[in-house]
Amino acid sequence: MTRSLSTVRKLLSAAADIPLIDAQLLLGFVLGRSRSWIIAHDNDVVNEKSEKQFRGKLKRRMSGEPIAYILGYQEFWSRNFIVDHNTLIPRPETECMVEVALEQIPNKPTTVLDLGTGCGAIGISLANERCEWMVIANDLSIPALKVAQKNALDTPNISFFQGDWGEAIKPRSMNLIICNPPYIEYGDSHLSELKYEPLNALVSSEYGLYDLKKVIKESRRLLVKDGVLALEHGYRQRNKVCQLLVDYGYENIQTFDDLGGRPRIILARFQ
Ligand SMILES: C[S@@+](CC[C@H](N)C(=O)[O-])C[C@H]1O[C@@H](n2cnc3c(N)ncnc32)[C@H](O)[C@@H]1O
Numbered sequence: 001m002t003r004s005l006s007t008v009r010k011l012l013s014a015a016a017d018i019p020l021i022d023a024q025l026l027l028g029f030v031l032g033r034s035r036s037w038i039i040a041h042d043n044d045v046v047n048e049k050s051e052k053q054f055r056g057k058l059k060r061r062m063s064g065e066p067i068a069y070i071l072g073y074q075e076f077w078s079r080n081f082i083v084d085h086n087t088l089i090p091r092p093e094t095e096c097m098v099e100v101a102l103e104q105i106p107n108k109p110t111t112v113l114d115l116g117t118g119c120g121a122i123g124i125s126l127a128n129e130r131c132e133w134m135v136i137a138n139d140l141s142i143p144a145l146k147v148a149q150k151n152a153l154d155t156p157n158i159s160f161f162q163g164d165w166g167e168a169i170k171p172r173s174m175n176l177i178i179c180n181p182p183y184i185e186y187g188d189s190h191l192s193e194l195k196y197e198p199l200n201a202l203v204s205s206e207y208g209l210y211d212l213k214k215v216i217k218e219s220r221r222l223l224v225k226d227g228v229l230a231l232e233h234g235y236r237q238r239n240k241v242c243q244l245l246v247d248y249g250y251e252n253i254q255t256f257d258d259l260g261g262r263p264r265i266i267l268a269r270f271q
Contacts, residue, residue: 006051009042015058022067026057029071065196077125081151086143088201090121093258094180094232097265098125100256101230104267105176108132113222115165115179115215116140118201120148120158122178127158138163141200165215166222177219180232181211208234209244216244223270235262242266 008027015023024038030053031038031046046054057070068074068089074081076090077098083089110133114123117137127135135158139145145160152158161168166177182201184191185208194202204211212233219229229250233241238255245253250268258264 005045005047007042008038008044008046011046011051011054012042018058018061022061023058025067025071026061027054030054030057069196076121079125079128081119081121081124082147083119084147085196086141086198087119087147088197090119093264094122096256096258097178097180097230097232098122100265100267101126101176101178102129105228110134110175111173112136112176112178113138113166113169113174115177116181116201117148117160118144120151122180123158124148124152124155126178127155131157133157136161136169138166140164141198166218169222171221172224174222174227175224176228176230177222178230179215181215183208183212183234183237208237209240212237212241213244216248216250220248220270225271226269229268229270231266232264233266235264238263238266
């Protein structure tokens with residue numbers, strides 16, 4: 001006996017445990033359709049193969065896997081970035097850092113270093129916004145760099161290298177260094193919600209400050225006179241990061257909040 005095929009509406013109603021938008025995106029992905037198409041076609045029938053694929057993806061989502069890993073991309077700065085389990089999923093608060101950097105740095109030829117680029121979100125967004133800027137992006141993770149390189153195929157003014165922060169970069173060569181380093185403390189309760197993302201992109205020793213300190217220290221060697229260091233940090237780390245910047249001789253320290261009003265971004269200059 002053959003059973004009747006499901007409709008779009010019936011499949012979406014089977015996904016009541018996840019946000020409707022996620023269910024629409026997953027079904028749209030399987031059918032090769034946009035979310036607006038799904039919304040407009042809820043009486044359309046879905047063939048058995050697509051239903052099976054949808055149910056498989058739904059199961060992953062219901063077990064807590066982020067939708068970006070299931071779809072294979074995340075939107076950032078109005079562009080879809082390929083992501084996989086080797087890369088952090090870029091966050092909206094990081095878009096705030098891109099926005100601040102674009103506002104604060106004059107639009108003239110500039111050398112930029114994106115440290116810990118992950119899927120390339122920060123560096124590629126800056127390179128696309130400012131075609132006169134030359135962006136270099138690094139990461140310790142080779143698998144992450146491979147993803148970033150795929151994301152940069154249509155971005156000519158960015159190059160990539162593997163390394164421990166900026167160790168291989170020429171001294172006094174960068175106008176802007178921008179970095180969203182790992183800054184979560186080992187044992188932090190939020191880590192259980194982030195279990196699908198690479199741990200080496202998230203956690204840092206010394207109460208989450210080890211990598212921030214390393215980048216602050218290293219960047220003094222790499223920045224040109226009056227060059228800018230832009231950092232993202234945890235929402236409870238502002239005072240400590242400001243103090244580190246003062247201790248390492250930075251000046252003109254400016255702090256910024258994310259869209260939720262939480263302190264997340266710091267810019268500082270080095271002479
Ligand atoms: C918080 S993620 C940021 C990823 C991306 N920039 C973003 O904002 O979405 C930190 C990144 O730093 C990289 N990383 C960790 N330790 C590093 C090191 N010693 N040198 C270079 N990159 C490192 C990780 O692999 C990861 O991609």
